[in-house]
Amino acid sequence: MRTASTPTHCPYCALQCGMALSPLPTGGVEVVERPDFPVNRGALCGKGRTAPAVLSSAVRLTSPLVRSGGELVPATWEEALDRIASELGRIRDEHGPDALGVFGGGGLTNEKAYTLGKFARVVLGTSQIDYNGRFCMSSAAAAGVRAFGLDRGLPFPLEDVPRTGCVILVGSNLAETMPPSLRFFSELRDNGGTLIVIDPRRTRTAEQADLHLAPRPGTDLALALGLLHLVVAEGRVDEEYVRERTAGWEEARAAAMAHWPEYVERITGVSVPHLREAVRLFCEPEAAMVLTARGPEQQSKGTDTVGAWINLCLATGRAGRPLSGYGCLTGQGNGQGGREHGQKADQLPGYRKLDDPAARAHVAEVWGVDPDSLPGPGRSAYELLDALGTDIRALLLMGSNPVVSAPHAAHVEDRIRSLDFLAVCDVVLSETAALADVVLPVTQWAEETGTTTSLEGRVLLRRRAIDAPDGVRSDLEVLHELATRLGVEKGFPVEPEEVFEELRRASAGGIADYSGITYRRLAEENGVFWPCPARDDGPAPGTPRLFLDRFATPDGRARFAPVAHRPNAEEPDDDYPVLLTTGRVVAQYQSGAQTRRVEELNAAAPGPFVELHPRLAARLGAAEGDRLAVVSRRGRAVAPARITTGIRPDTVFMPFHWPGEGRANTLTNPALDPISRMPEFKSCAVRVELA
Ligand SMILES: Nc1nc2c(c(=O)[nH]1)N[C@H]1C(S)=C(S)[C@@H](COP(=O)(O)OP(=O)(O)OC[C@H]3O[C@@H](n4cnc5c(=O)[nH]c(N)nc54)[C@H](O)[C@@H]3O)O[C@H]1N2
Ligand SMILES: Nc1nc2c(c(=O)[nH]1)N[C@H]1C(S)=C(S)[C@@H](COP(=O)(O)OP(=O)(O)OC[C@H]3O[C@@H](n4cnc5c(=O)[nH]c(N)nc54)[C@H](O)[C@@H]3O)O[C@H]1N2
Ligand code: SF4
């Protein structure tokens, strides 16, 4: 038995808090503080603290399950793997490789995400792969690539936050979604800096702010344009910076000038004096930052919305300079790395593009295949789910629970049920796994080694600290076994470090270059920031701060985005007069597949609710706790009322962590952003009534 404690990182969000796991004499592990990791300095939220509860055999899968006579029944690994391989092979023979779909997750380690992408392209030969990160930060990623030529969540470490002059947090409730990170923002204020929070709700995060603006959901684009208008009108543009380091200003300026403050006030509900105050706080200090999260991003105009916030940074010279910049707070544990190494529909490892001939040639060589054998880009996550049971006949799912988390979830559930064949790898019997033909029980964080890349772009090593229970195998073993059964004997190692060594080569020369990073270094250092190209003369330094000399565009200049206000895909009308927005609570994680199995977390957040303003409640005749039906064009959800003055009277909020009658995603609108293909999770029109 192991005795010493093992340093590692939390299995949940993108903050990737450091923790150590110490074996218990009774079996299992307990979490102990790890103050040496600078991001959380030992602090953890309740989810991280209780994460070992999900390692217990009592709540997880420990045997493969195969559907027989309509029921999922225990089976041997051989039976389960043979069944998957033969079904995938049969369907590919009958309908072609694109009849096979693959869906991954931003919680998977870099090694798993890399191997899953390679498996889809090399073993299955399908173009139909995407992942849940599409539902997460894809709009910020698209806007970052468009403006800077590179997408990395934060272009600087979080430790820079306390030393800047002002931070605008747009649609982030980090007091609940990344609690230990709140410290950086309190220190900012202690140092005399200011915090502006933009959220339709007065969240725990907004309560910390010097200025809270509460726009109507889906109007952040207009809000950013209104601020830029004032920046121009008040002569606060950094002309020299704009001339030296950017392109496209004239068009962006003209667009902003069309968004008068009074017009923006009408669209957003944020008053002109508040707009002016925000501009003053943002522009007066030497340095400032804008950070976005899912509020402005999960919109059918998310890419342009983030583009408008980047425009504000560029016009004021607040990007690519010390203590200034635009950043996105990515979400999942490996939300960053998961979008760099090839499980995304259009991507090859190293953030290379699947439609770039040079990228195809490089990766094909590492993989030992003909570049022409690699399929082209496939569909985005929602489009892929929407095609299940039509031209996609079989799905292999790893690291997501779309029955709860996908938009228009009742429809997605129908599509999943109409598949010829569904295989799910998971640690628990999630709502989606329960619909599968074969379920494979896999190892998790504390039982396996692997790397993740945090929201700072910091590559981290999670270490195996405990033996897995009998009966479970790793995702890498699953892919190895399936590849072998489908006739590919080589190239799918089960050892994470072996995969990482190949990933280093595949990423070399790409945007997300990991070639200078090794497991040894990661074990010795507190992570390494990419890009980190290998060097002949010793360890490569990595890049904590991006863009200080130039942006990653061909000419080194950042690009303004030409954007203008547009309405939500669905605006309120007589039948559906209220806006619904959705999000998270501190004690539950995502679809809840893991955290709903932890007693302490369920006690803190036992179920769904509908947050609404007392004025709306009075109109409905609803009291605290009354069951409310929320009805959209796609369905009806029921949950108790939670009445608070901390939300706009024209808006209701539901968290999305639960299945069943309170499932928020029964209601949400799958209208997609034209560039990022992000669904509009953050607004749809609903009617609210007493249930
Ligand atoms: N406890 C917990 N923590 C988590 C997660 C979890 O599920 N639970 N998930 C992780 C993941 S994957 C992610 S992506 C992050 C998400 O982290 P956040 O983005 O902080 O989380 P959300 O609650 O989805 O949305 C943030 C805020 O956006 C606001 N909002 C809604 N509509 C709008 C709008 O139109 N404009 C603006 N400006 N704001 C709006 C909501 O009121 C909400 O307070 O959290 C990570 N951390
Ligand atoms: N209405 C609404 N819907 C949303 C959002 C919103 O704000 N509002 N946010 C969206 C966002 S940002 C996100 S990121 C998605 C997330 O939603 P999901 O994609 O459903 O994410 P999780 O619930 O984390 O699901 C991960 C699954 O993988 C399993 N798992 C964990 N680790 C491993 C592993 O190593 N291997 C394998 N094979 N399985 C593993 C877990 O048990 C769980 O079942 O939800 C999106 N849906
Ligand atoms: S903030 Fe995120 S990484 Fe840190 S303990 Fe909580 S869930 Fe884990």
Ligand SMILES: [Mo]
């Ligand atoms: Mo996310």
